[in-house]
Amino acid sequence: MSLLELNEVKVHFPVRRGVFFDRVVGHVYAVDGVSLTVEAGQTYGLVGESGCGKTTLGRAVLRLNDITSGQVVFDGTDLAALPDEEMRRSRRRLQMVFQDPLGSLNPRQNIESILAEGMAAHGIGADRTERRARIVEVLEKVGLPADALSRYPHEFSGGQRQRIGIARALVLEPDLIICDEPVSALDVSIQAQVINLLEELQDSLGLTYLVIAHDLAVVRHISDVIGVMYLGALVEEAPSDLLYAEPRHPYTRALMSAVPVPDPEVEDSRERILLRGDLPSPANPPSGCRFHTRCPWRQPERCDTERPDLVELADGHRVACHYAAEIADGTLRPTRELAERILPEDEPIGAPAVGDEPSAAPVEAG
Amino acid sequence: MPLLSVDELKVTFAGHGRRATTAVSGVSFDVDEGQVVGLVGESGCGKSVTSLALMGLLPAKGVRVEGRADYRGTDLLSLSPSRLRDLRGTQLAMIFQDPLSSLNPVVPIGVQVTEILSRHRGLRGQAARDEAATLLDRVGIPDPRRRLKEYPHQLSGGMRQRALIAMAVACAPRLLIADEPTTALDVTIQAQILELLKELVDQQGTALLMITHDLGVVAGLCDEVNVLYAGKVVESADRRTLFAEPAHPYAHGLLNSIPRLDAPRGQPLNPVRGSINDQIAWADGCAFAPRCDFYTLDCLQGTPELGPLNADAVAGHQVRCVNPVREPLAVTTLAEVGAGGDPPAEAAAPKGAPKTAPKAAPKEETSE
Numbered sequence: 001m002s003l004l005e006l007n008e009v010k011v012h013f014p015v016r017r018g019v020f021f022d023r024v025v026g027h028v029y030a031v032d033g034v035s036l037t038v039e040a041g042q043t044y045g046l047v048g049e050s051g052c053g054k055t056t057l058g059r060a061v062l063r064l065n066d067i068t069s070g071q072v073v074f075d076g077t078d079l080a081a082l083p084d085e086e087m088r089r090s091r092r093r094l095q096m097v098f099q100d101p102l103g104s105l106n107p108r109q110n111i112e113s114i115l116a117e118g119m120a121a122h123g124i125g126a127d128r129t130e131r132r133a134r135i136v137e138v139l140e141k142v143g144l145p146a147d148a149l150s151r152y153p154h155e156f157s158g159g160q161r162q163r164i165g166i167a168r169a170l171v172l173e174p175d176l177i178i179c180d181e182p183v184s185a186l187d188v189s190i191q192a193q194v195i196n197l198l199e200e201l202q203d204s205l206g207l208t209y210l211v212i213a214h215d216l217a218v219v220r221h222i223s224d225v226i227g228v229m230y231l232g233a234l235v236e237e238a239p240s241d242l243l244y245a246e247p248r249h250p251y252t253r254a255l256m257s258a259v260p261v262p263d264p265e266v267e268d269s270r271e272r273i274l275l276r277g278d279l280p281s282p283a284n285p286p287s288g289c290r291f292h293t294r295c296p297w298r299q300p301e302r303c304d305t306e307r308p309d310l311v312e313l314a315d316g317h318r319v320a321c322h323y324a325a326e327i328a329d330g331t332l333r334p335t336r337e338l339a340e341r342i343l344p345e346d347e348p349i350g351a352p353a354v355g356d357e358p359s360a361a362p363v364e365a366g
Numbered sequence: 367m368p369l370l371s372v373d374e375l376k377v378t379f380a381g382h383g384r385r386a387t388t389a390v391s392g393v394s395f396d397v398d399e400g401q402v403v404g405l406v407g408e409s410g411c412g413k414s415v416t417s418l419a420l421m422g423l424l425p426a427k428g429v430r431v432e433g434r435a436d437y438r439g440t441d442l443l444s445l446s447p448s449r450l451r452d453l454r455g456t457q458l459a460m461i462f463q464d465p466l467s468s469l470n471p472v473v474p475i476g477v478q479v480t481e482i483l484s485r486h487r488g489l490r491g492q493a494a495r496d497e498a499a500t501l502l503d504r505v506g507i508p509d510p511r512r513r514l515k516e517y518p519h520q521l522s523g524g525m526r527q528r529a530l531i532a533m534a535v536a537c538a539p540r541l542l543i544a545d546e547p548t549t550a551l552d553v554t555i556q557a558q559i560l561e562l563l564k565e566l567v568d569q570q571g572t573a574l575l576m577i578t579h580d581l582g583v584v585a586g587l588c589d590e591v592n593v594l595y596a597g598k599v600v601e602s603a604d605r606r607t608l609f610a611e612p613a614h615p616y617a618h619g620l621l622n623s624i625p626r627l628d629a630p631r632g633q634p635l636n637p638v639r640g641s642i643n644d645q646i647a648w649a650d651g652c653a654f655a656p657r658c659d660f661y662t663l664d665c666l667q668g669t670p671e672l673g674p675l676n677a678d679a680v681a682g683h684q685v686r687c688v689n690p691v692r693e694p695l696a697v698t699t700l701a702e703v704g705a706g707g708d709p710p711a712e713a714a715a716p717k718g719a720p721k722t723a724p725k726a727a728p729k730e731e732t733s734e
Contacts, residue, residue: 049552049553049554050552157641157642157643158641159641160641187408187409187579187641187642188408188579188581188620188623188624189408189619189620189623189637189638189641190637190641191623191624191625191637192623192624192625192635192636192637192638193637193639195625195635196634196635196637199634214552214553216553216627217624217625217626217627218625220625220627220629220631221625221629221631221635222625224631240631241630241631241700244627244628244700245700254554255553255554256627257557258553258554258556258557259553259582259627260556260560260580260581260582260583260585260586261582261585261586261626261627261628262581262582262584262585262609262621262624262626263585263609263626263697264585264586264605264606264609265606266585266628266699267582267585267586268586272557274557274558274561275554275557275558276558278522278523278524278525278555279552
């Protein structure tokens with residue numbers, strides 16, 4: 001059974017104006033109808049650029065933002081409908097690791113006090129000694145020495161602080177951990193340490209992760225299933241390797257081609273789709289397909305009027321594009337005015353983004 | 367003769383009552399005319415301080431800058447402030463990481479661009495405004511005449527960076543220094559800016575000194591790469607050599623630790639252990655020794671020299687290590703099935719990770 005199920009979740013923030021009347025003059029459509037399923041023991045990666053609503057969605061699962069509409073079903077209970085006190089109690093099972101490890105740890109509390117606070121709030125451990133024993137055990141799991149207990153956040157390096165953030169989530173024995181940009185504040189050589197730690201913990205404790213990040217390479221490494229978000233909605237969802245081999249949504253392809261690969265051979269030879277322009281404002285999203293203003297494959301009428309649904313193309317591969325099939329088999333070609341494509345001359349348009357033998361990858365959807 | 371030749375650049379910050387901090391402890395590299403040279407390293411390695419020192423932007427008080435930086439025969443580090451001001455803008459220009467804080471928030475873009483044109487090229491009034499519009503147009507800002515009247519906050523991050531680039535190239539500098547120009551931007555915008563920089567380099571023959579932590583950016587853009595660690599260049603090579611056969615254990619470890627977009631799932635990463643805090647002074651030996659997998663007692667016999675890897679090394683491939691890694695980097699990519707990656711590569715994984723084993727497996731999953 002799936003552990004977490006989001007059903008048409010919407011989070012709209014009102015835009016207010018006026019001193020006396022406090023009128024609502026519009027909404028920021030931060031998350032606008034996202035449905036996804038996270039299986040127990042798996043890692044679901046949410047990827048997208050800044051402003052696409054991925055963080056808001058993660059916070060909405062914990063009800064750190066109000067949910068405008070939709071359901072967040074966690075282990076059979078709809079969190080969106082829970083009274084506040086029950087929601088507070090169920091947060092023991094849903095924990096979060098934040099992006100900025102220094103900003104999310106109170107500088108005036110020592111590590112023991114930071115970690116014990118959540119345990120006290122949820123009634124874990126009868127007294128201080130019992131809690132301390134548990135904390136020491138968790139600290140060891142995340143690779144911190146036991147003498148960290150009496151130290152303060154500023155005494156640790158960035159990577160160690162992120163380990164403390166992970167330990168804070170772990171002491172409550174959660175089922176689901178939402179990791180919001182867990183490594184983006186860390187140096188490259190430290191990122192790998194934290195990523196490996198997250199994976200080890202998942203293996204030994206059977207955790208489920210919802211990982212939110214902008215770095216597609218990190219998300220692809222850590223996730224079983226990846227959802228790509230654009231302007232508040234999922235545009236594509238697929239198992240990690242499949243998403244790389246056969247990206248079907250034009251945005252996914254552009255995003256993938258924009259991620260630099262530390263390999264000159266790959267960098268020189270691969271397909272590059274340069275998107276023109278910037279992300280439109282989520283307060284005033286484009287009509288129809290949200291991506292049509294920047295899409296190299298845009299077709300007249302249908303794309304700017306009709307909003308595409310997320311349609312299952314193959315097992316576990318969902319795409320929100322009217323023309324996904326046509327783009328994949330090459331019958332639809334990108335229009336030059338919207339995109340600059342730099343790619344080897346002989347490569348067919350529908351081929352996967354990188355690789356010497358793109359045709360080796362079997363095409364799935366007809 | 368190279369356009370810019372930096373020789374043993376050293377920057378020390380006076381500690382207020384405490385020990386002085388050496389941010390750059392002897393960096394040497396060359397930039398040739400029209401070349402793209404990368405300075406790569408993690409936070410604290412001295413890459414930004416190097417660029418600020420070259421541009422003369424470090425505060426005069428409390429900072430000691432030593433060494434030489436020859437730009438076409440003149441030493442940038444010993445120039446008078448007024449001579450340097452003439453060079454900056456016309457010959458040397460710089461783009462910074464955060465475009466919002468490098469632009470004046472209360473002055474329209476147009477005024478900021480024309481300011482440079484009047485200071486260095488003597489353009490005034492309508493002529494300056496026309497030239498400014500042309501510049502904005504060239505860096506891909508749509509509707510440049512309207513944008514000239516706008517303030518920085520009205521522009522998106524990508525547009526601000528474009529405006530900064532327009533200002534930097536206004537006087538067709540010979541050398542452009544870009545300090546993390548795309549770090550604050552989203553990947554699709556980053557791709558646009560990198561493409562723009564490439565175009566400028568190609569069209570104008572501008573040399574580019576690219577300072578970044580992102581090895582992916584370096585792989586796509588730079589001709590020559592210098593890897594910095596703890597304020598010294600530890601390896602320098604052309605990009606193909608560096609990425610295929612990194613010889614310094616730090617460069618090797620760094621490349622091994624990055625999750626690659628095109629790698630199959632299920633392989634553990636090989637992180638570099640410890641953190642930048644675990645380092646010893648260069649005077650006592652190799653600063654990387656405490657984190658190094660190939661560490662021996664020889665590493666503590668004074669500062670290792672930057673020298674050629676061995677007799678038959680690729681020209682210009684230099685390493686600062688007494689015990690360099692000899693094997694090429696082991697990388698498995700999803701696209702590699704059937705391509706037959708080199709078998710000895712497996713031995714290069716320092717922690718004996720099963721690098722080549724799952725090669726065929728992920729492809730199977732994909733097709734089901």
